[in-house]
Amino acid sequence: MDTGPHIVSAFDNDLIAIQAKISEMGGLAEEMLSRALEAIKTRDVARAEDVIRMDDQLDALEHELEDMAQTTIALRQPMAQDLRVLLAALKIATTLERIGDLSENIARRAMFLAGQKRVRLSSSIVRMGRLTASHLSEVLDAYVTRSTENARSIWLRDVEIDDAYNALFREVVTYMMEDSRMIGLGSQLLFVAKNLERIGDHTTHIAESVYFIVEGQHLGDDRPKGEPLSLEILE
Amino acid sequence: MNNLTLKDPELEYRDNKISARGVNVSYGETLAIKNVDVDIPDKTVTAFIGPSGCGKSTFLRCFNRMNDTIDICRVSGDIRLEDQNIYDRQIDPVQLRARVGMVFQKPNPFPKSVYDNVAYGPRIHGLVNNKAELDDVVEACLKRAALWREVKDRLHEPGTGLSGGQQQRLCIARAVATAPEVLLMDEPCSALDPIATAQVEELIDELRLNYAVVIVTHSMQQAARVSQRTAFFHLGSLVEHGHTTKIFTNPDDQRTQDYITGRFG
Numbered sequence: 001m002d003t004g005p006h007i008v009s010a011f012d013n014d015l016i017a018i019q020a021k022i023s024e025m026g027g028l029a030e031e032m033l034s035r036a037l038e039a040i041k042t043r044d045v046a047r048a049e050d051v052i053r054m055d056d057q058l059d060a061l062e063h064e065l066e067d068m069a070q071t072t073i074a075l076r077q078p079m080a081q082d083l084r085v086l087l088a089a090l091k092i093a094t095t096l097e098r099i100g101d102l103s104e105n106i107a108r109r110a111m112f113l114a115g116q117k118r119v120r121l122s123s124s125i126v127r128m129g130r131l132t133a134s135h136l137s138e139v140l141d142a143y144v145t146r147s148t149e150n151a152r153s154i155w156l157r158d159v160e161i162d163d164a165y166n167a168l169f170r171e172v173v174t175y176m177m178e179d180s181r182m183i184g185l186g187s188q189l190l191f192v193a194k195n196l197e198r199i200g201d202h203t204t205h206i207a208e209s210v211y212f213i214v215e216g217q218h219l220g221d222d223r224p225k226g227e228p229l230s231l232e233i234l235e
Numbered sequence: 236m237n238n239l240t241l242k243d244p245e246l247e248y249r250d251n252k253i254s255a256r257g258v259n260v261s262y263g264e265t266l267a268i269k270n271v272d273v274d275i276p277d278k279t280v281t282a283f284i285g286p287s288g289c290g291k292s293t294f295l296r297c298f299n300r301m302n303d304t305i306d307i308c309r310v311s312g313d314i315r316l317e318d319q320n321i322y323d324r325q326i327d328p329v330q331l332r333a334r335v336g337m338v339f340q341k342p343n344p345f346p347k348s349v350y351d352n353v354a355y356g357p358r359i360h361g362l363v364n365n366k367a368e369l370d371d372v373v374e375a376c377l378k379r380a381a382l383w384r385e386v387k388d389r390l391h392e393p394g395t396g397l398s399g400g401q402q403q404r405l406c407i408a409r410a411v412a413t414a415p416e417v418l419l420m421d422e423p424c425s426a427l428d429p430i431a432t433a434q435v436e437e438l439i440d441e442l443r444l445n446y447a448v449v450i451v452t453h454s455m456q457q458a459a460r461v462s463q464r465t466a467f468f469h470l471g472s473l474v475e476h477g478h479t480t481k482i483f484t485n486p487d488d489q490r491t492q493d494y495i496t497g498r499f500g
Binding site for chain 2: 003004005006007008011076077078079080081082083084216217
């Protein structure tokens with residue numbers, strides 16, 4: 001439904017400020033993910049340290065958003081779509097904060113990897129990372145434009161990230177089996193891949209929130225998922 | 236294990252107490268209500284909401300023929316109270332109003348004692364045989380209106396001496412004293428402070444166990460708090476009618492959404 005302005009214009013300002021805060025958090029989370037991936041690719045410790053610093057900013061933004069949403073709910077008694085915008089904002093803020101945590105974790109592992117020998121595997125990770133980052137960026141656009149179509153499309157395409165994760169897992173395990181000196185480095189890479197896979201899942205949660213704001217209904221729980229990871233490779 | 240979902244009383248099946256079909260109401264040349272169909276379920280609170288002048292009070296007043304008292308007011312269409320057309324010539328409006336009680340915006344107790352305010356209806360309708368029975372009815376009604384505890388020692392003081400909230404609950408006690416089936420409330424809390432409002436809202440929730448309650452309210456929060464069904468009126472038409480939870484979270488009609496979210500121009 002298209003909605004016009006409120007009779008009380010301060011209410012509109014509140015809602016606009018809250019949505020702008022989400023966009024700010026989204027932009028920061030995207031930046032953290034992209035710098036963390038850059039740190040892995042370029043073995044740049046300083047860049048990884050940036051990400052760790054940025055996580056504090058993201059946490060602070062989340063608290064600001066919670067305060068704004070709380071005040072708006074208490075003072076304006078929002079209904080219908082307004083209420084959904086606020087509920088979704090709280091949920092998306094938490095989700096973005098988690099995406100920030102996972103990106104920070106990737107950055108910490110990048111610092112470790114920077115001191116290890118360069119392996120071809122890192123580029124597979126960076127590819128998977130690009131895919132994850134593009135989904136995150138698309139879902140944040142869908143939030144701003146309120147596009148349920150795009151939100152649903154990202155939600156369905158998370159399976160691509162799951163598949164990339166499974167492929168990477170097999171690849172890393174194969175390396176570790178071939179050369180036991182790779183185990184330390186390989187485990188770090190597996191954690192990075194797992195973090196990216198989790199970021200993909202969180203991205204689908206944001207897509208679900210976008211759908212909920214517009215439609216007032218839940219997107220459902222029959223999202224296609226990647227094949228469960230088979231460990232037969234280890235046998 | 237207990238089911239910990241939000242209680243959704245409207246999902247229980249209720250018989251309709253009142254059915255209105257194709258109702259039009261006009262004041263002279265002005266059409267105030269346009270072709271409204273609505274069902275009022277028994278043992279349920281139905282809220283009528285809408286901007287001032289949308290016709291919600293006019294429509295409410297059709298249910299006990301209060302509009303008969305206005306000369307230029309014409310009501311057409313079919314309004315049935317349990318399959319009986321209330322505009323039928325056989326129907327005595329006074330008897331009808333005993334079955335369909337009403338509570339108004341401003342508390343309007345009779346200039347009589349607390350006791351006589353409640354006893355008035357049962358007396359004139361001959362619902363009691365002796366003083367002892369009448370005493371019982373008065374006590375039961377004051378208890379039902381959650382007022383007994385506060386007035387039991389001042390039953391013979393004037394009703395007008397009570398506080399505003401108490402007076403309104405006295406009017407509710409008076410309305411239930413004729414053993415009605417339906418209670419109409421036209422903005423029953425708009426002259427009350429928040430505490431008295433909360434007491435009346437709590438009372439409305441209890442009254443629902445015994446009556447079909449229809450409440451007209453300007454406060455959307457109040458409609459959301461007390462009702463299970465909500466009907467939204469705009470410019471004399473019924474725009475949307477449904478479960479209160481749906482109307483306030485995800486209404487179907489754009490006009491409903493604009494009104495409940497405070498965007499109505």
